[in-house]
Each structure stands twice: as C-alpha cells, then as structure tokens.
Amino acid sequence: MKLLYFAWLKTKTGVSEETVSPPSEVKTVAELLVWLKQRGPGYEDALADIDALRIAVNQEYADFTDPVAPGDEVALFPPVTGG
Amino acid sequence: MKLLYFAWLKTKTGVSEETVSPPSEVKTVAELLVWLKQRGPGYEDALADIDALRIAVNQEYADFTDPVAPGDEVALFPPVTGG
C-alpha cells in the first residue's frame, strides 16, 4: 500500500511518500489511521485530530468507513486551500 | 423643451431630436405624452402603447407623474437592450 502525505501531514510525519504493509486486519480507512498512529510520535502528532484530516483512496475522496486494500494509493492531507 | 427619440421611437416619429413649446397646461410627463400624440400619425403610432415607453427627464428616468418644465431635456425610448 502506497501512502502519500501532503502539507502539514508531510511536515509532521517527516514523510512525503512511503510503502507500507499493514496487518490484514486493517480493512478500512479508520483502521489504517489507528495503525499508522502507533508507528511513532510524528505519526501520533500528525493524526491527533482525525477531524482535521482528509483522505483519498486511489485519488478519490474517501470516508473513514471506506475500505482500503494492499494495492491502494492512500493520501492523507488537511482540507484543501488552493484557488 | 428639447425632445429626444431613440430606437423605434425615432423610427416611428421620424425625428431624433426636436425643440417644442407645449402649452403651459402640460406640467407632467403624462400630459406631455398626450399632447405629443396629437401632433401627427407618426407620434400617435409611436406613443400608442404607453407601457412600452421609458422616459428620461434631464437624463434621469422619470415616471408619468413626474413634472416637466420648458427648459427640460425629455427623452422617449423603449426598454433598453444593451450589454
């Protein structure tokens, strides 16, 4: 599973892109976030406020209950501020 | 009193601009229109449908009850279609 981090998610985790293999119990966005949070203090800080996060799975906006699978591209970012 | 006619008001009256001296009883826009209507068939045709007219007195939109005076510039035209 490919993870992408943008804006302050990237700053806090210190990572812009990584490939991870979460355990097979991780089947939803919410479960992925719980698993990610335990990977270190940077992740814990970045994911502290779940409401401040937006998630895209395979470049589509996703809800916390949406499924994630090993081959997915999952992006984590704050609400967008372009335009 | 200076009168100006635009668009089909000009076509129907055959006049784009004229100076007139209506009798002193003509004190409002409505009275002016009644007087104008009797000046010939072109005027009668042009002023047949009063609701289709817009009036400006001294370059300000005016109602039929607004006053007119000898020194005024009065313009008669259909609803505008610019832009």
Next chain:
Amino acid sequence: MIRVQREDFDLGTELRALTEGNHAIGGLASFVGLVRDMAGGEKVGAMTLEHYPGMTEKMLGRIEAEALERWQLDASLIIHRYGHLEPGDQIVLVATASPHRQAALESCHFLIDWLKTKAPFWKLEDTPDGGKWVDARDSDDEAAARWAK
C-alpha cells in the same frame, strides 16, 4: 472607471491594468458580452448599437458607484461600445477586483445585470428581413430584480 466608445478594446490589456501594482487584490472577475450570430432562432448578420450620449455615462457611473458602495472593491471597469458591430465582436466588458473572491464575483454579476436594464443602449439587428429593434427581455428584468436591496 467608465468608458463608452465606438472602438474595440483589448481584454487582456484592460484586465491587467486593473490589478497591476495592487497586491491587496485577491480576485479579479470579469464578464464580456459578445455579438451572437443567432437571436431568437434567427440568423443575425451584424447590428448597430445606439445609445443616449450623456445619459449613458451618467447611468453607468451610477451603477458603478452602487457596486462600490455594496462591495469592498479595489478596482472596477465598465466599457460599453456603440455603433456597428459584427458577430463575434465584443460589446461590453465589466470587471471588478477585490481582496475577496465573492465580492469580485458578485459585484461583476451585479454590474452586468443592472447595466442590462438601466443603461440606455438599443440594439438594431440586421436580419434577412431588414433592421429589427431588439425587444427587451423579461429575464433581464428578473435578473436585475435579484439585486434589489
């Protein structure tokens, strides 16, 4: 700024001039009206735009002043042409610049809606049956009425 002119205008030049050097501006909205070759299902060759010199400038100035009173604008521009126009020609430009997006977009929309029902211009279309004075449309009155206070 208000301009009533026979000549065409360069859109890029006009819009650039509105924002140039003012870094407080966050949004620039514009609308250009163009001569269509169709009107009410009828083919139109060209048109002549008549206006009321003097009153036109007065009314456009008042419409602009109303926009400046209602929204926080850094710049505004209305250019309206008159005379002979061909299909594809530019007729009118309204543009507004503001620190804020909504102010620019709304005031631009307001300017053209009000202009359509208040500025003394009249279109005479060349059709296969000869010159035809364009009728005012109820939809323009309704659009303008939306901005009543």
Next chain:
Amino acid sequence: MIRVQREDFDLGTELRALTEGNHAIGGLASFVGLVRDMAGGEKVGAMTLEHYPGMTEKMLGRIEAEALERWQLDASLIIHRYGHLEPGDQIVLVATASPHRQAALESCHFLIDWLKTKAPFWKLEDTPDGGKWVDARDSDDEAAARWAK
C-alpha cells in the same frame, strides 16, 4: 479544458482562445485568483503551492464536467498553478463561455467555489515567522454548499 502548471499564463491570450471563431457565444465570464500580500492581517512575502499530481487533474476534470452538465456552455477553462508564487502573481483562472450571460456567470462562480474546496492544493505562506500552512476557511465550505443540488 484543464491545465495544471508551474508557469504563468497570459490572461488575454487564454480568454481570446476560448471564444475565437465561435459566434454562438454571447457571454464570457472569468475569474482570476491572485496572491495577496496580506493574509489575516499578516504580511505575506511569497508562497508555495503544493498539489497532488494526478488527483488534481482528476478533480478539476470532474468539476469542469459537472459545470458542463449543469449549464449550456460552449467552452470552459481551468488553469491552476503550483510552486513558488509572489504577491500579485496569478494563481488560478476559471473561465466559461455560453450563448447566455447567466449560464456563463453562474458556471464561472460555481467552478471557482467548487475548486476551492475540492481540488487538492495547499498554500504554504512565507511569513516573518517562517512557513505557515494556510488554514481552510469555513466561508469556502459555505460558498461551495450553495451549489449543492
């Protein structure tokens, strides 16, 4: 048409290309977003606009498709820049052309409102205290919500 690019664009050239040769177009509406030198009362020197390559194009394409479905448009254009930008620089252009004025104005407004809340861009402002990620604004969510069907 959608373009995501680092380079600046020429507003006049882009807008002219949208209407050129199509005499069915009666109205061209556009909005340009510019970098302001002030944000929330704080002086801003420059900014970096980050984006999500791939998803950006996908979302902008979808937003444009939605506009084309809702309004009768002859042409539409979204250009969004990324990378380093200075105060006064152009960030984004949205433009729509239609036979009808209201369709052009409304769809242009819609495009920028939706883009603001859906296109994956993030602003990092240079401030005297260092780089600062810009917070999303509730007013942008409210503006986008107006267009819910």
